[in-house]
Amino acid sequence: MGKIVEVLPSGADLISRSLTLVQEKITEAIAQRGICTIALSGGSTPKALYAAIATQNLPWEKIHVFWGDERYVPPDHPDSNQKMARQAWLERVNIPSRNIHPMPTAAGNPTADAAQHQTELEEFFSLSAGELPIFDIVLLGMGDDGHTASLFPYTEALQVSDRLVTVGNKDGQPRLTFTVPLINNARYVLFMVAGVNKQAALAEVFAQEADAIAYPARLIQPQGELWWLLDESAARNLNLVTSES
Template identity: 90%
Template sequence: MVKIVEVLPSQADLISRSLDLVSEKITEAIALRGICTIALSGGSTPKALYEAIATQNLPWEKIHVFWGDERYVPPDHPDSNQKMARQAWLDRVNIPSSNIHPMPTAADNPAADAGQHESELREFFSYSAGELPIFDIVLLGMGDDGHTASLFPHTEALQVSDRLVTVGNKDGQPRLTFTVPLINNARNVVFIVAGANKQAALAQVFAPEADAMTYPARLIQPQGQLWWLLDESAAKNLNLVTSEP
């Protein structure tokens, strides 16, 4: 794993740097493998990034979009990560509908929908049971409780290692989420974190020793590159190493 930490002066600079990095990794993946697979996160900070990506001139037909997690709501619900990304980015560019791979939420059975999406991932990536797909880019945020994707503190989803997609739980509300092993198999994992309310959790995530069950973002240790892009408000008072092999 290669870990790279960058602190940007403002949230606007954070979005600008995130746009440059994601565009670079998309271009790199397409040059090497002919397509790029990217998994999106929800939240207000990624929304600004998606709006910026929508202004770019990228080969949309070669980009396949997934989600790292999804609230268990219909796709037209205000809380839907899919809806947010479509409005901010996907509906504004000429990307083929077949290149968009949302998590299903219509079965009234989160576990069944998680299993369906896992089958869809295996079919798309042509990986058999026991193997893990490799995403080019997984975008992640982090909550002020240290959660990422829908991997919340002290929940069963944190320890699922035999599936690609599982059911997360937020205050009794189910969500679908990539599992830790799937995220960690990515070529590039990019955390985008802004705001002073993230300082306490970041201190634990970056600490030499802390409980990963309490701060799940610590579990994300990908086989490829791990990027932490932070604004100054989030990174304040952290003793950061800017990069490490």
């Protein structure tokens, strides 16, 4: 299926709609498979969603939490995506610690830590050689340069197709990130994008033709559902008639 695009009047409406959709997909995954696997993103918009999820009554013991990318910093660092999600959500609910699967950043070697996390994914999902995990939910944001996860324009990580986790690069700083094939194997991918500063990149990402290496969010074309939730300020100049499916 193609992408589904919804424009919400405000950031608060975007969070409310995201919460509804994520709850629906969690419930659906647990009903069908007994557990739900969700990969989180960083950023201010997801933080508000995580705080909202923390107020819900969900079967936490059946939800397994991963991250789509992580800055290469200790887990207690202010820039850590893991720390943000723990404070906003995971420390506020009764989720078993074994259900939380952060990306490791302690080896002092990003490549080694990426390989370690790949092994964890392979073991958790009981993968055979060459198989990709199928995440129930992957949450993504988009930067004003068109990047998503830690897949930045014109970086080597965009081309990696033989691994699940690789090393991204942001202005010379390493980050761990899911690869494009892994994200694209998900059952449900949800982008949350807010702010006037996203308009130019969104126009390129939604264009009929544009360079995906320059605007990596274009590379996300999952085998499952693809949803874009935008606030009005981000979507103002888009021609959504040709973008929606």
